[in-house]
Amino acid sequence: MTSPSTPSQADDVAAPDELTHAPGFLARRLYQAYLAAWLHDVDATLTGPQFAVLQIIGENPGCDQRSIAALAALDTSTMADVARRLENRGLLSRAPSPADARRKLLNLTEEGRATVHDANLRARKLDEELLRPIPAEQRADVLRHLAVLADHWERLGQQH
DSSP states (O other): OOOTTSHHHHTTOOOOHHHHTOHHHHHHHHHHHHHHHHHHHTOSSSOHHHHHHHHHHHHSTTEEHHHHHHHTTOOHHHHHHHHHHHHHTTSEEEEEOSSOTTSEEEEEOHHHHHHHHHHHHHHHHHHHHHHTTSOHHHHHHHHHHHHHHHHHHHHHHHHO
């Protein structure tokens, strides 16, 4: 007995256009494929959000956790979990702000700097591969359109 996902049967069926032309469906497909590529090509233990946090801290040492969360497009509870995990791995340090002990200031450790540097090299190669089907002269436009959609979708999400 074969399952409905076997190639011989899958060739006989098609997803409806309403699905395959839906931006959310396409975004999910892109994200699912991106995660698989990230795990294979960049880092099997460092997640995309963790990498984003490390990159942002590297550019903004001593910045507070709430500001890092906003820059990384993470809610505060997710950011707290990401920061805790990265701290437990020895990649960042958290210290209370001298002005307000409730605010946590974040800095990369030496290991964190090395990790983000190495992962960044691999991530840039992945970025090139992800965009390879798009002609080089169109890539900036594609990224600009994706940023417009990301901003719009985030605003929509905040309204609900």
